[in-house]
Amino acid sequence: xxxxxxxxxxxxxxxxxxxxxxxxxxxxxxxxxxxxxxxxxxxxxxxxxxxxxxxxxxxxxxxxxxxxxxxxxxxxxxxxxxxxxxxxxxxxxxxxxxxxxxxxxxxxxxxxxxxxxxxxxxxxxxxxxxxxxxxxxxxxxxxxxxxxxxxxxx
Numbered sequence: 740x741x742x743x744x745x746x747x748x749x750x751x752x753x754x755x756x757x758x759x760x761x762x763x764x765x766x767x768x769x770x771x772x773x774x775x776x777x778x779x780x781x782x783x784x785x786x787x788x789x790x791x792x793x794x795x796x797x798x799x800x801x802x803x804x805x806x807x808x809x810x811x812x813x814x815x816x817x818x819x820x821x822x823x824x825x826x827x828x829x830x831x832x833x834x835x836x837x838x839x840x841x842x843x844x845x846x847x848x849x850x851x852x853x854x855x856x857x858x859x860x861x862x863x864x865x866x867x868x869x870x871x872x873x874x875x876x877x878x879x880x881x882x883x884x885x886x887x888x889x890x891x892x893x
Contacts, residue, residue, distance in 0.1 A: 746821040751891035752863035755853055761867075763816045763849040768803055770843055776807045790843075803841035808880045809833075811849045812869035819851065828862060828887040835869070835882035846874040851884065862887055 766772070777788050785792040786802045793801050812835075814820055820827065841847065848871070855866035864885055871880040 747818055748822070749825045750822045751826040752856070752858070752865065752888040753890055753892075755856060755865055755888075757853050757856060759853045761814070761817045761819050761851040763812070763814075763851070765846055765848045766811060767846040768807075768841060768843055770801075773801050773803070773807070773843060776804060776810075780804065780806065798840075798842065800843040803843075803845075805835065805837045805880075808837060808841050808847070808871055809835045809869075809882070811847050811871050812851060812880075812882070812884070814851060814867075814884065814886075816849075817851070823886070823888060826889040826891075828889060831864065831885040831887055833869070833882060833884045835880055837880050839873070839877055839879040841873065841879050845879075847879070848872045848874075854883070858890075862889055864888075 773788060776782070782804055786796070786798075787804050788801060790801050793799075850870050851867040852870070853865060854868045857864040857866070865888055867884045867886070869880070869882045869884055870878060873879050
């Protein structure tokens with residue numbers, strides 16, 4: 740059985756710095772992504788899947804569910820989880836604020852930025868701000884995520 744080598748150099752709590760940014764790949768919100776979210780979530784409100792309902796209510800297209808926007812900040816879309824394969828103990832919590840609507844056809848650009856490093860004895864909590872902007876550079880969602888990482892010298 741082959742041993743998998745990490746994709747990136749492994750980092751531990753003390754290897755990170757406040758201000759580091761992780762840019763995630765952009766994603767255009769397509770009809771298919773809306774259908775996949777509806778299938779996975781079980782959400783059944785027509786504002787999220789019926790374009791004619793949305794237009795009858797003054798919207799240009801289907802409206803993304805807040806969780807559908809929040810998942811655009813999943814760290815797994817970028818390099819961060821590959822950097823912490825050996826040190827990550829837990830994804831502790833997250834919070835989000837939904838500031839502007841997201842519709843089918845919008846392209847979203849997500850970033851995670853380290854805002855705080857809280858050391859413990861053998862671990863530390865890494866706090867990241869999450870932000871999602873649309874194609875017009877308008878912030879549509881912001882929030883935070885917390886990760887528990889091992890220290891290198893634990």
